[in-house]
Amino acid sequence: MSVQAPxxxxxxxxxxxxxxxxxxxxxxxxxRLVLAGAILFIALSATRVISDADDLTSSGTMGTTLRLTIxxxxxxxAGLFAERVGIVNIGIEGMMIFGTWFGGYGxxxxxxxxxxxxxxGGGIIGGLIHAVATVRFNVDHVIxxxxxxxxxxxxxxxxxxxAFVGEAGGGISQSPKQQAPIxxxxxxxxxxxEIFGWKSPDILGWLEDKAWFLIGDLAGIMRxxxxxxxxxxxxxxxxxxxxxxxxxxTRLGLRLRSSGEEPNAAESLGxxxxxxxxxxxxxxxxxxxxxGAYLSIVASSYYRQGQTAGRGFIGLATVIFGNxxxxxxxxxxxxxxxxxxLKLRSPSESLIALFLFVSFVAGLFAIRSLYxxxxxxxxxxxxxxxxxxxxxxxxxxxxxxxxxxxxYLITLIVLATASQRLRPPAFAGRPWxxxxxx
Amino acid sequence: MSSSASTxxxxxxxxxxxxxLITTASSVGAVVLALLISGxxxxxxxxxxxxxxxxxxxxxxxxxxxxxxxxxxxPMMLSAVAVAVGFKMGLFNIGVEGQxxxxxxxxxxxxxxxxxxxxxxxxxILLVAMAAGAAWASIAAVLKVKRGVNEVIATIMxxxxxxxxxxxLFDEFFRDAAENDLNVKTKxxxxxxxxxHLVTGxxxxxxxxxxxxxxxYWLLVFKSRFGFQLRSSGLNPVAARTAGIASSKMIIxALLISGxxxxxxxxxxxLGEIHAYGQGIPDGLGFAGIAVALLGRNHPLGIVxxxxxxxxxxxxxxxxxxxxxxxxxxxxxxxxIVLTVVIVNEAVSRWSARRTVARTVEVLESTTGTTPAGxxxxxxx
Numbered sequence: 001m002s003v004q005a006p007x008x009x010x011x012x013x014x015x016x017x018x019x020x021x022x023x024x025x026x027x028x029x030x031x032r033l034v035l036a037g038a039i040l041f042i043a044l045s046a047t048r049v050i051s052d053a054d055d056l057t058s059s060g061t062m063g064t065t066l067r068l069t070i071x072x073x074x075x076x077x078a079g080l081f082a083e084r085v086g087i088v089n090i091g092i093e094g095m096m097i098f099g100t101w102f103g104g105y106g107x108x109x110x111x112x113x114x115x116x117x118x119x120x121g122g123g124i125i126g127g128l129i130h131a132v133a134t135v136r137f138n139v140d141h142v143i144x145x146x147x148x149x150x151x152x153x154x155x156x157x158x159x160x161x162x163a164f165v166g167e168a169g170g171g172i173s174q175s176p177k178q179q180a181p182i183x184x185x186x187x188x189x190x191x192x193x194e195i196f197g198w199k200s201p202d203i204l205g206w207l208e209d210k211a212w213f214l215i216g217d218l219a220g221i222m223r224x225x226x227x228x229x230x231x232x233x234x235x236x237x238x239x240x241x242x243x244x245x246x247x248x249x250t251r252l253g254l255r256l257r258s259s260g261e262e263p264n265a266a267e268s269l270g271x272x273x274x275x276x277x278x279x280x281x282x283x284x285x286x287x288x289x290x291x292g293a294y295l296s297i298v299a300s301s302y303y304r305q306g307q308t309a310g311r312g313f314i315g316l317a318t319v320i321f322g323n324x325x326x327x328x329x330x331x332x333x334x335x336x337x338x339x340x341x342l343k344l345r346s347p348s349e350s351l352i353a354l355f356l357f358v359s360f361v362a363g364l365f366a367i368r369s370l371y372x373x374x375x376x377x378x379x380x381x382x383x384x385x386x387x388x389x390x391x392x393x394x395x396x397x398x399x400x401x402x403x404x405x406x407x408y409l410i411t412l413i414v415l416a417t418a419s420q421r422l423r424p425p426a427f428a429g430r431p432w433x434x435x436x437x438x
Numbered sequence: 439m440s441s442s443a444s445t446x447x448x449x450x451x452x453x454x455x456x457x458x459l460i461t462t463a464s465s466v467g468a469v470v471l472a473l474l475i476s477g478x479x480x481x482x483x484x485x486x487x488x489x490x491x492x493x494x495x496x497x498x499x500x501x502x503x504x505x506x507x508x509x510x511x512x513p514m515m516l517s518a519v520a521v522a523v524g525f526k527m528g529l530f531n532i533g534v535e536g537q538x539x540x541x542x543x544x545x546x547x548x549x550x551x552x553x554x555x556x557x558x559x560x561x562x563i564l565l566v567a568m569a570a571g572a573a574w575a576s577i578a579a580v581l582k583v584k585r586g587v588n589e590v591i592a593t594i595m596x597x598x599x600x601x602x603x604x605x606x607l608f609d610e611f612f613r614d615a616a617e618n619d620l621n622v623k624t625k626x627x628x629x630x631x632x633x634x635h636l637v638t639g640x641x642x643x644x645x646x647x648x649x650x651x652x653x654x655y656w657l658l659v660f661k662s663r664f665g666f667q668l669r670s671s672g673l674n675p676v677a678a679r680t681a682g683i684a685s686s687k688m689i690i691x692a693l694l695i696s697g698x699x700x701x702x703x704x705x706x707x708x709l710g711e712i713h714a715y716g717q718g719i720p721d722g723l724g725f726a727g728i729a730v731a732l733l734g735r736n737h738p739l740g741i742v743x744x745x746x747x748x749x750x751x752x753x754x755x756x757x758x759x760x761x762x763x764x765x766x767x768x769x770x771x772x773x774x775i776v777l778t779v780v781i782v783n784e785a786v787s788r789w790s791a792r793r794t795v796a797r798t799v800e801v802l803e804s805t806t807g808t809t810p811a812g813x814x815x816x817x818x819x
Contacts, residue, residue: 090532090590129777139780142530142590146728147776154769161764162483172766313594320591401609405602408595415592416585 043360045217051392053353057217059208061341062224067299068344069337070236071096071308074291075315076322076329077243078123078284083324084247085280086260087134088429090145092288093312094152095126099292101156104175104303105163107296112182116232116293123289124282126152131281135274138431149312157305164303173305175296182298185234187226202227232298236290244326256280260425263432274434288312317411323422336407343403351398359388460790461735468782469733469747472775476767485763497757498750505640511749513703513720515648515741517727519655520700522736524589526659527692528672533578533593534700535724536600541571541701543604543624546708546715547612550625559631563709564647564702571701572694574600579693583686589693597724608715623716633709642710644702649742651699656738658695668692700724729776735783748772 024031048056055061075092082089089095102122107115126148133144157172164170169177190204204226207219247253258266259276267273291311296303314336321335322328342351362385369378415422451459477487497503517534524531545567552562578596581587614625633643659665671678671688679685703723712718730748734740751772755765 088590090594133777133781137781137784139784142532143728143732143780144777146532146725147773147780150725150729150776151770151773154766154773157766158483158764158770161766172764310598313598316591317595399606399610401602401605404605405599408598412581412587412592412595412599415587416581 039364040361041217041221042214043364044357045214047353047357047360048217049213051353051356055342055345056353056357057220059205059220059223059227061338061345062221063228064341064344065334065338066224066229066233067337068340069333070233071291071295071299071311072314072318072336073240073330073333074236074287074294075312076318076333077239077315077326078287078291078312079316079319080243080322080324080326080329081256081280081287082130082284083319083425083428084260085256085277086263086425086427086430086432087130087277087281087284088141088145089130089281089284090142090316091126091130091148091152091312092145092284092315093308093310094145094149095123095130095285095288096292096295096308096312097149097152097156098122098126099289100296100303100307101159101292102289103293104178104296105159106293107178108175108302112178112180112232112297115178115297116182116290119293119296120286120289123285123287123292125285126288127281127283127285128278130285131278135277135281138433140431141429160303160305169302175303178297178301181301182230182232184228184230186228190222190226230298232294236294239287240326240330247326257425260427263427264436267434273432288315291315314407317407320422320424321411321414324424335410339403339406343400351403352392352395355388355392355395359385359392362388457790460786461737464782464786465733465735465740465779468779469775471782472771472778475774475778476771479770480763480767485767486761489761490758490763490767493757493761493763494751494754498754502640503753505637506753507746507749508645509641509706509749510752511742511745512642512645512648512706513723514726514730514745514748515652516699516703517723518730518734518741518745519651519727520696520703521724521727521731522734522741523655523659523668523692523696523699525731525736526665526672527668527688528675529689529692529696530590531575531578531593531693531696531700532590532728533575533596533600533724534696534703534727535721536593536597537571537574537697537700538703538724539604539719539721540574540600541567542704542708542719543607543612543715544570545701545705546624546627549627549631549708550714552631553628554630556630559628560633560709563627563631564705567701567705567708568698569701571699572697575693575697575700576690579690582693583689612715614714623712623714625714627709627713631709632713633705635710642706644706644710647702647705651702652738652742655699660738664691703727726772729772732776733779 044057048054075096078092078095079089082092099119099122103115103119105115106118110118129148129151130141130144133139133147134141160170160175161172164175165172167176169175190202202223204219204223208216208223210216245253247257255266255271256276256279258271259273259280263273292308295307295311300307315333318329318332318336321332322330339354342354362381366378366381366385369375369381473491477491480487480490498507517538520534520537521531545563548566549559549563552559554562574596578587578589578592581592582589608624612624613622635642636645657665659668667678667683668688668691670681671683671685675685678688704719707719708715726748730741730744733744733747734742751768755768758765758767
């Protein structure tokens, strides 16, 4: 769990040229993050070589991971913005359902880009309902969220009956197929993209085929990120640094966060909390709506009932997992997306290989703990490493039903073990009325 | 002073009766408002709203539909009580959904392997279901008390974990091999474990069990010492702790009771219709229970009335389809009812708090002849 070291805003320029590597690690959390990522990558690569599960780091798996990560990421960002202004948003799932329906309808009628916009609009409707209930009327946040989920489910079914029944391929639970997808791109030279009609070489693809230890893995992962990527995916990823910049580098962002940390103090300084909370929930709804529209337009080519499949709640989990920070949410979403992608592509062998991977990581963790003279943590990690190794050697099939629970289980474990290191916005979820403190 | 105060009250109602009246009126008003909004939605989408309500009421007054209403209200009453026990303690048990599905599987499996005389068999299955529901809820309780994990997040995650665990247990261990592939379920419960029907094919005996549970809920939470401790921990945890009520103990007990009641939710289907766990076990009742508990304001009578209203809507939805109106409008109605109820409640309670302040100032002024020093200047206006 050391991966979630918070990305502090001061790290971009970090690194004292005279200081050594150790000092850099102490000073810069970005450096720690990079180091942790590198270690995890080496462990993953070793797992791939030992267990012969080539799909573990193939570009195909990475491409799937990316596509599965984006909806969870956008749901997580929806939760992040809501909680940062102080409103708990259990209704993300419902807002995503709005997004899938309006996105699917728009893409079917007017083309994919309009579809994405309509999906965002649908999510915003959900965000506004939540805002009216929680901000204007001070209704319990969880209750309002639950109501929005019920409303979205029934409401979109109702609209489907009106709009899709009787159309070719449409029905009460799904829309007709869309005409055109959102275009994709491959980066030239690296992944064989075309420049002015000339087919450039696919360097990463060539390297990946060689399957050398580390290099082949790196090539596979990178190629998955630059080959056949939808422009919608690219834009969604861009929203992560943009959100981090907005929340931590702009005046409005600071005010938004103040509304979630200490609204009374902010209000006494003249910050208009009510307006900010409306804004925060509109952004939250927009993210959720985009996530839903991505599901019905990019990840699929029609709207289907139940398309969100609980991703709104997984998104909520990534908010906790990512310690209420955009890049943390991205990390959590990637992890859950990766697990889902492995399950889709090669259910048995890759998943079992993951046990070896977890065993490696636990072993490294044990060494680190012993090095730091933390006896208990070291022993626990060492035992876990041995156990997972045993599981890897003995189990030859993981029940599909159980792997489905992995994201939820991980979230509970993180909450139960790492809650000391998590720092949610201080005022999130608490009732508040303007002018209540004076 | 007391005589002058009592003359201030209209209709001579006691304050308790007055607030009950306000509560009831605001809930009824919220439902009417929700129906108006639903009518507006129908009208905007080009459907005849009056025709829709007309059809529902027409069909709903038939005897069969009334029985169906009670049958559909049964699990919702149970679910609402499960949620309400948590609410009374200030806990939000979103995990009722996972708890009742888990309990349904365990109860069906255990029930199929027991052989007891009829009344004992049914009772034993009900007890197993309650124990299983409580066991699943205890995970969230322990996480909350020992590790400080918020019960909302924990129970949401546990709902999904429950679905996976149920699927796994069912596929690996409990699927009845004798059944053909089309209709998979667990081994059938012997006839002695079937819940007798009150009206054959229409209403199971679980209806009476549900009423009993509501009654016990009233006794336990509203009339007992334990209930007082529970409610005071919910209303003011700090004061309750000061008074010597251990909050962690109350959290565990409240969630266990909530889970135990949740365990009964699927029993009308398991014991009365399917006699096993498999296709046909309804889902989503945990969330319906949240809606019913909110509409009924966690009060026993309110819960029964709200469950009947939701049961009525569900039972009459099919009549809409005949008139060319999508019956999913009923789900929309239910969600809008929840939203209007919580919003109206909030607005009314704020209004009645202001009214109480104004009244107090008025009474004090009329008895002493001066404005009390501590009263806010604008409060009597």
